[in-house]
Amino acid sequence: MKENANSALKIVASFVFVFAIVGVLYVVYFNSNGQPSTDVPVGVKTFGSCSAMSSFIKTNAQKSYPSYWGSGVVRAFTGVTGAISASPSMAEGGKATDYSTTNIQVAGVDEADITKNDGKYIYTLSGDKVVIIDAYPAESAAVLSEIAFNSSTERVTEMFVNGDKLVLFGDKTDYNGPIMGAEISYRPYYYRTSSFVKIYDIVDRSNPILTRDVAIDGNYYSSRMIGDYVYVVLNSYVYEDIVMPNITAGGVETPVAGCADVQYFEDVVDSSYSLTTIMSINVNTEEMSEKVFLTGNTQTMYVSTDNIYLTSTQYYYEPMPLVGDFFPRSEEKTLIKRVGINGNTVEFKAEGSVPGWILNQFSMDEYNGNFxxxxxxxxxxxxxxxxxxxxxxxxxxxxxxxxxxxxxxxxxxxxxxxxxxxxxxxxxxxxxxxxxxxxxxxxxxxxxxxxxxxxxxxxxxxxxxxxxxxxxxxxxxxxxxxxxxxxxxxxxxxxxxxxxxxxxxxxxxxGERGTDSYALNDHKAFLFDKEKGLLVVPILLAEFDAEPQSDWDYGEYTFQGAYVYSVDLTSGFTYKGRITHVTDDSLLKSGYYYESPYSVKRSLYMDNTLYTISEKTVKANSLIDLSELANVSLPYEGSDYYYGYYGV
Missing domain, CATH: 2.130.10.10 (YVTN repeat-like/Quinoprotein amine dehydrogenase)
Incomplete structure (x- = not known):
């Protein structure tokens, strides 16, 4: 993006990107037949046309940032944000009687993840593939099937498993280039980004059958599953030439909404606008319905069994000299939208705000009707x-x-x-x-x-x-x-x-300074079970081979894998051992971690077997003594390149 502002404005703009700019909520609901609902929340107005919407957005956005849509100063970016144990299943066909599930925040509200299991099979991502492993019992563990994707056009990000249905979410990208004739030096290049939802019948785990394939404009944000219903949240940026999102199913592309149907709250202004789409999907019947919101970028989401809360942070700036104050003085608040959910019904309920910004989904909670x-x-x-x-x-x-x-x-x-x-x-x-x-x-x-x-x-x-x-x-x-x-x-x-x-x-x-873990920023990487006294966390280990010279010295990398502890109220944490998927010492000590196909990203258990999962391997170890029971290679085809090293 090209800057043509004076130097002071450039300094401001270079820091603006670290703040999340969000705002107004507009709601338009479409039923399963594609017809707009007549239910309109109190205080909501509608646009008469796309040009009216564009004018409204530009006028109100420029009250905060005159750069919106390329009017001279670099456009502000949206950006910063500041379990639990398994339920037993019936012993059927060699299925475990006790197994872990995804570490979730709210009981009864499942969260999509890169790995799932049902006490018998493990479903996980391996490069451009979704792999199904017959994991229990461990001694006969083997890959049953794989679903391959073209990474240049489609990328799977998360999944749910519901009985004999596998639900996959991901992104599709179609580069369209800039719109010619416009001041393209100040506008973003136009990608047509869309997301997909694919449902597979997995009655036969060795032969998954695609039964539903839907693409909808926007970036996949997150999802939840309550009973047989999945709720998917997507965001898409609103450009000056308003293009409403389309949905494609069965090869037929239709608009989700028209500009004249979009509703808005006139008394709230913001400086960045996005469309937020909520899809409701019945996994069994595969019926879908959509609601579209015109808002700032949804940054954080909390979901209870009855409501979806969408939040975003809005910053207000006071003009002031930069000398003596590196940042302009600002005041922020978190905007909150409550959307009621019940089966395929999704309804806007309320909006509010509080001072400050929030860290993540665990900064929110619903209890006894209060938020x-x-x-x-x-x-x-x-x-x-x-x-x-x-x-x-x-x-x-x-x-x-x-x-x-x-x-x-x-x-x-x-x-x-x-x-x-x-x-x-x-x-x-x-x-x-x-x-x-x-x-x-x-x-x-x-x-x-x-x-x-x-x-x-x-x-x-x-x-x-x-x-x-x-x-x-x-x-x-x-x-x-x-x-x-x-x-x-x-x-x-x-x-x-x-x-x-x-x-x-x-x-x-x-470890020492430099030691890291996926679980620090991703609760789904954290495995705990009180009844088993089990705690497993992924670790990238850094250690000193000599006394450090200062508190800011980093250790040398010596290990990556999973650390296993027993934990109880009498003895606290007791180290049991560690498991790695790396066999090459140079790779083990490389520090190549977050992009490595060898790094253990998830762990789970079935009865007394611990499974650790990377993109390359599923390894099974006894929970009694951590002895290895099985090592299943996954069909990963990505590069092992790191710092000049190629793995095999």
Missing amino acids: RIATTSGHVSRSGGGSSNNVYVLNGSLDTIGTLEDLAPGEQIYSARFLGDRAYLVTFKKIDPLFAIDLSDPTNPNVLGKLKIPGYSSYLHPYDETHLIGIGKNAIEAEEGDFAWYQGVKLSLFDVSDVANPKEMSMVSI
Whole structure:
């Protein structure tokens, strides 16, 4: 994108991209026959034409950023955001009687993932393929079938398994180039991005049969499955030449909505607009319906059994000289949309907002008809101040009824977990305060107790009602400056039975500075089962072969794979061993991790067998002594290239 602004505006624009710009919600509903619904929420208006919509967007966007759609200054980007154990199944045909499922946030609300299992079969992504493995019993484990895709046009991202149905989600790309005749130096190149939903009949796991193939304009964002219904959320950018999304099924392409049908809230303005489409799919009947929202980019989503909450962060800027203040002074708030779901019915219910920005889906929760949300206001800086943290309770209309503000000034939220009448927050700048918050009176949230320890937890997982497991990083306070140096991965077991006096009852530090884990940012990589006393986390290990010279020194990479622990309230964490999918020592020590087909991204169990999954391999080990039971090679065909090394 070409810049033609003066130097001061360029400085502002270069930092604007780190802020998420979101806003207004417009709703238009289409039933299964493609006809618009007559139900219109109170306060919603409609556009008369595409030109009216375009004019509205440009006028309101330029109130915040005059650059929208290439009018002279670089256009602002949207960007930053700031289980649990398995259910037993009937013993049928060699199927495990006890097996783990995807680590989810809300009971009864499944989350799509790169790997699924049903106690007998494992379904996983391997490069450009979806692979079905007959995994149980482990001694006879083998690949049954594979579904191949052309990576240049289609990319599978996640999946669900529902009985004998496999549901795949992914992206399709068709490059159209810039629209000629326009000021293309200031406009984005136009890609026609669309997403697909494919449903397969897997009664015969060795021969999956495609029964439904639908493409819809927009980028796949996320999805949930409740019972037999899957809810899919997609985003698509709105260009100046308004093009409404199309849906393609059975080779027939039809518009999801027309401009004249789009509804909007006139009193809310924003600086970046997107179409958000929600699809409802009955997995058994394969019937689908769609709703389209014109909004800012949906950044975070929380789903209960009855509602989808879509949130985005809006920033307001005050013009001010750049000298002495690197950033313009800003104020942010999180916009919240509640969409009711019940079977194939998807209805807009309410909208609201709270101050600050949120970290991720665990910063939100629904409980007893109220919506709870934790936010950070402002941003942490080494010069001190500038941020604080908050908890808000909103009713069903998304009106704020309870407020707790100004927690841990100068820090920001690193993890949050709402559990019944309690909320637990971890904030961090130099040390890790764990806050225990009482929400039993939703109109009067208050802090019950807090614990300050080195490091932080980036994910909190309930062990039981009065204990939490945290995974994050250790940290050492810098000798100079108001910050801390991250160190190795840290596991903590917290006792919150006495909420006025939380305790870290057990702690394990893994590796040195440079050690990493998928589970730090992806809760689905975290495997825990209380009854088995089992904890498995993927690890990229960095260690020192000599005493470090400073707190900011990085260790040398020595291992990657899965670490296995037993955990209980008596002994805390007990190391059982580790499993790797790498056989080449140079690769093991390369640090090649996040793009590596050898890195263990998921783990699961069936009865007393632990399975670890990478794109190259499914490995089965005994949970009793971690002895290897099986090693199944997957049909991965991607490159093993890293730092000049080619694997085999």
